[in-house]
Amino acid sequence: MTVKPGATRSRLDPEPMPRRDVLGLLSLWSMATALLFATVGMFRLPKAAVLASPSKKFRVALPDTLAAGEPFVPPGRAVAIYRDPEGVYAISTICTHLGCIVHATTQGFECPCHGSGFTASGEVTRGPAPRALDWLQVSTSGGLVTVDEGVTVPSGTRVPV
Amino acid sequence: MSLSLPRTPLQVFRDHLRAAPGRMVHSAFRTGTPSTDRGRSSFVFGNVFLHLHSVRTHRWSLRWMTTAGLGIASVAAFLITLVTGVLLMFYYKPYPDVAYDSIKDIHFVVPTGRFMRNIHRWAANVMVVTVILHMARAFYTASYRAPREFNWLIGLALLVTTLGLSFTGYLLPWDQLAFWAITIGANIAQSPREVTDALGITEHFDPGGLQRLLLLGSDTVGDEALIRFYLLHVMLLPLVAAMLMAVHFWRIRKDGGLTKPADVNQRLGPPPADVYPVFTEEPVKTYHLAAIVRGRTPAVGSGPEHTVPSMPHLFYAELGVLMLTLFVCTALALVSDAPLKELANAQVPENPAKAPWYFLGLQELVAFSAFMGGIGIPAIVLIGLGLIPYLDREEEGTGVWFGGPGGWRLVQRSIAFGFSAALIVESIAIRFGWLREWFPDIPQLVVTAINPGTVLTLIYAWYSVWLVRRYGSTRAGALGLFTCFLCGFIVLTVIGTYFRGPNWEFFWSPADWPGGH
């Protein structure tokens, strides 16, 4: 504050502001930093650290009558499981386009939302789907099949029963 | 200039594109960098958030002693609860049991969730404290007097809203603490039945049952109650609070800024050298618009001497208090976690089931009579507070701490009297019991009318009447009464918090509670 009190001023004059108010600027900037830091922390909150959905891994018993190439879709899961002489494999029935559940038949898969079609091994035949359906990791033990929806494997991977 | 060739439309477009950022800023703030007093003034009244302030602030208002920043601290606490509350809503699910799990999730797995919940909880408590202290400040500086009577009423409404916000938030975790506190709260809402039952008219006229039904949406505390409390907590009450706050701030401006003593300029003396710029010459003309305004608006006619530009002087003060409040809330949040007890269980009552601390004074009164403690006496207090500005039409001591006849000495005596009276009445009730213990067959109506709470109220009222006569001043009586009630509130709250154990019995220390708690 360098202005002398005795100097004549008019109230209509533009009143100068001190050029360098170190303390004021420092306090304002520290406040801005603190609030920015707090905001960064707050923006982390909506990104959930754990999801409420159940484990992607599940075990299921295949029906004895399941024919080769015939899909078995366990209730409540978006997976088609197949058994043929070479082994067991599972294909995700989630469309690679926009996530609709595709309908599994012995010929292949049909997506009801935007008309994508897939072969029995999941390759795209028509429609907007950008890539083939995912093949999922499968393991077998004691007649039960364990499928992990979270892990994809190369197309064509079969696990011997 | 003269040499400029006609520009092609593409060049025009490019120039506009270049100028766009600067114009965007200008269109938002209209003024340039507010480096001069005039610039700062137009910045303040050109901004929707800032124009609640007047452009210039009196030096008196900026003294720490004038307000202690309590009003701003309350707003700051409100803003903090608002922000953290919105964040908590990302994860909170208002359904019984699920609600409890979601709080556990917020506590244990949500990134920064525990911290945010703690801040939310502490800011809510800080807000209750600052609102009460803010009211005390306004009272003791006689700031409720004309022309600020209505703003005092708005303030009372904000006090009630604040308590309502805290209370409704109490149920949301759906733990034992919440469940039983709300069960008691809902039964207090039903307590007019104590009177209607005693009169035998509950069948025809049952305001208590209606209140409880409206609050709970059912006959027990269940999912209906939870969704209602949630709605109140996150929607209705914040809206009400925000609206009342807007009116409250606007009225401060319209009522001529903060209360100042009549001889404020003499008290302040000449402005010190570091206060720049302060007008030193007489105004050539007064504010044109303000001159048209009729009535006794205090801003009219007085010049801007002894005022400083709100920007930056007032804003430094406000931001300082805001950050101080944030500091207090985060510090408390780091030190102490918000409580979460067992999942609510309708079969196992909490013993003792205690309301939030600011209601423990009421709970102490409720232990004597649900109606008088929960509704009667609070209503009397609120009505009394609301009437004060209309009964006290004096002018002595406005804007001065403990201003009025008697002053600080009277307040000191009232503190002594208020504490002793409350302690004596409580001691009698704790040591010897009350009417029901002495005369088991006594009608409920008598207990409702004569209980430690009403007796204490009457003693205070009598004391206040005595003061009015003694000093010949309503303000003196009001000072005494307000002080007494504050003391009574403190005594009852402390007893309810620290000295009441299972079955609401008196214990010197929680270590003496049965059951080895």
Added chain:
Amino acid sequence: MQKNKWLLLVSSLGVLALLVVAAVQENYLREWRQVQATAVGDEGPIPVMLRQIVNPGLGTADRCVSCHVAMGPGEQGVTGPQMALHRPVVHDPAEFGCTVCHGGQGRATDKADAHGHVRFWPEPMLPVSMSEAGCGTCHTATGVPRRDVLDLAAATYARLDCAACHRVDGRGGTVRPDGGGMEGPDLSRVGLAGYDPSWYDAHVAKAATETSGPWATAFGPISAPDRAHLETFLHTRVAAPRLIAAKSVFLSSGCLGCHKVSGVGGDTGPDLTRIGERDPGQLDFTPVPGRRSLENWFSAHVRAPSSVVAGSQMPALGLSDEDVQALTLFTLSLRRREVPGSYLPLDQIRVARLGVREFASDGASVYAAFCAGCHGPEGQGHRAAGLAAFPSVANPDFLGLASDTLVAETILRGRPGTRMRAWADGTTGLTAEDVPPLVAHLRALAGVPAPSETRPPRWVAGDVREGERLYAGSCAGCHGAAGEGADAPALRNPVLQELATDTYFVETVRRGRRGTAMPAFGTPSSTYRTLSASELESLITFIRSWGGPS
């Protein structure tokens, strides 16, 4: 206005500092972060993140695997100083989660909170030594034998050295030298999974064909009683040996005489069906030594009931430390969680739908389960401080005079007005079919056959007035002035009066009852008056007058 700038500066820096502290706490100092930082997976350090097992069916969201990473789904390869693998169990933790068996707070991520050793968590973790109590959440073992039978079965299994080839409960069994796996199958779960009922014949046939190796050298014939013991042993192998042993102790201590468990038992004491879920926060720990845990409270209570629960009517049972541990384990196992039908185990369904019993149904087992608590394990009666004595029911003098009908009807209909309730009223889990074996067991305990009765049930015809005088002089002191019973049993009891024969009364008074306070009034003595035959008859005539017309 410098003050306000300073205020703003200091507060802002303060907030910043606090936020940094909070950020460090949140991002570096959490227990689970530090544990995971020390762990190493197949491909180097594992990503540090919250891990959990969610099972909506069981209502679990268990973050236990945030620290116990190696127990999580697909993370068996993770090693580290604080990593332990779960031992192989039927219930894959990756599917079932942790809390359904172990208790504790699955949603928590701090150790104290997760293990539930905090003030406000009602279901703390079961101690590792009692982890089998967690099986009780869903399972209930059926047909559990008495402890002596169980001990004998285990001893037989050990004596015959079955463990040379077979593995049971993690012990025994040998690996074939040529790498063909275990010599004999693991028998830990055969009580649930079942086994070949013709195993013995198969073993004998196999041993006969082999010429060398363990089959030829290690297997020999087993006697029929030993085979029966082995069957008992196999039947009780349900992968929870401690829980079975504990349940056996419970069922051998007569607890069901006073307590109900899942609708079976008496009503004198509290229902124990879900006692294992008690919230430690609601219990009084002042008289309990050690940590404030449910198991400590239970063991202190079983040891000395009335010192832990004021006014408890439960007698101190004088149990060994081992038995106290067993009963504590069993009480902890009495817990339930609502599970969907697909998770409901077979044993629970058998008990709930088919009425399969949790205890063996022979007379000795039923006696041990329902009667031994009051009447003593050998039927010798029981005296407990502060309580009236419980009569000796296996007393030879009593059983030598009492007909089977009297004993059976007493059990079925009880003795109204005493602590002996009617047991066959359909609310106790005891049925009329249980009573004959029970009576037979009592006779076996006493070693006396049923009396052969030659006289009609009612034959006394004495002087009522003289009888009244004699009663007042010799009997009223113990049996009460009006026969209402005091230290000695009530004689005015309608069931007794209806079923007991005159001979029973006369002979009991004449011969007394050894082992009790009842003297033989027919034998000359210096301490009490000897009664002649006619005096006896008068006395009984008077006592009979309480029973109404004969």
